[in-house]
Amino acid sequence: MxxxxxxxxxxxxxxxxxxxxxxxxxxxxxxxxxLKFDREGRPRTLYSLRHTYICFRLMEGADIYMLAKNCxxxxxxxxxxxxxxxxxxxxxxxxxxxxxxPPKKEVAEIRRGELATLR
Numbered sequence: 001m002x003x004x005x006x007x008x009x010x011x012x013x014x015x016x017x018x019x020x021x022x023x024x025x026x027x028x029x030x031x032x033x034x035l036k037f038d039r040e041g042r043p044r045t046l047y048s049l050r051h052t053y054i055c056f057r058l059m060e061g062a063d064i065y066m067l068a069k070n071c072x073x074x075x076x077x078x079x080x081x082x083x084x085x086x087x088x089x090x091x092x093x094x095x096x097x098x099x100x101x102p103p104k105k106e107v108a109e110i111r112r113g114e115l116a117t118l119r
Contacts, residue, residue, distance in 0.1 A: 005029075022046075026045075050071065058082065059086060064083075
């Protein structure tokens with residue numbers, strides 16, 4: 001799909017990655033791919049990507065606290081508007097628990113080990 005867009009639009013090195021008309025571009029891609037509407041018939045928007053991202057991360061077992069921080073929202077909002085759609089898929093006991101952080105010394109050792117493998 002990227003190559004098709006590249007060929008059609010003939011981008012220049014000075015072009016912006018996200019031009020001013022990104023909403024129109026998004027709608028056009030959705031139309032071309034037959035994804036303009038969700039399974040309930042509601043139109044998809046750029047905001048739909050946020051919803052998809054949060055739901056996929058929850059299904060992967062992401063830490064809900066870190067996800068809320070990353071998406072600049074609250075755990076309550078994620079629970080109410082995103083996790084509610086996945087209640088049959090999610091194991092609440094697995095995502096609603098803060099994961100223990102490794103001690104700082106252990107993190108430093110891991111990083112040193114990673115650097116050694118890169119050399």
